[in-house]
Amino acid sequence: MEQKDIEYFRETLNKMLDDILQKGQETIEDMTESGETYADPADRATAESDRAFTLRLRDRERKLIKKIQKAIQRIDDGDFGVCHACGDDISVPRLKARPVTTLCIACKSKQEEEEQNRGD
Structure with a gap:
C-alpha cells in the first residue's frame, strides 16, 4: 500500500475516533443537563426509550473505538491492510x-x- 493511502486511512480513522468521542461527550452533557420532569407517563416513557436507544448506540461505538485504536496500531506497526x-x-x-x-x-x-x- 502506498504511503498516501496509509496517511488517508490514518486521517480517516482519527476522524472516526474524534467523532465518536465527541458524540459520547455530547450524550454525557445531554444526560446530566436533562433534569426534565414529565407530567404525562407516556412522555416519560418515550424519553426513557430514547435515552436507552442512545446508550445502546454509544455502547456499540465504544466497541468500535477499540477496533479503531487497533487499526491505528496496525498502521503504526506496518501491517495495516494485510x-x-x-x-x-x-x-x-x-x-x-x-x-x-x-x-x-x-x-x-x-x-x-x-x-x-x-x-x-
Missing part, C-alpha cells in the same frame, strides 16, 4: 468501506458462510 487469515493485501475499496477490517473480502465471505452453516 488480511489476518490469509496474509494477502486487503483491497483499498474494502478498506475505504470498512477501515477497521482485518480480513480480505474472500476470507470474510468464507467466515460468514461458516457462521451461517453453524447457525451463529
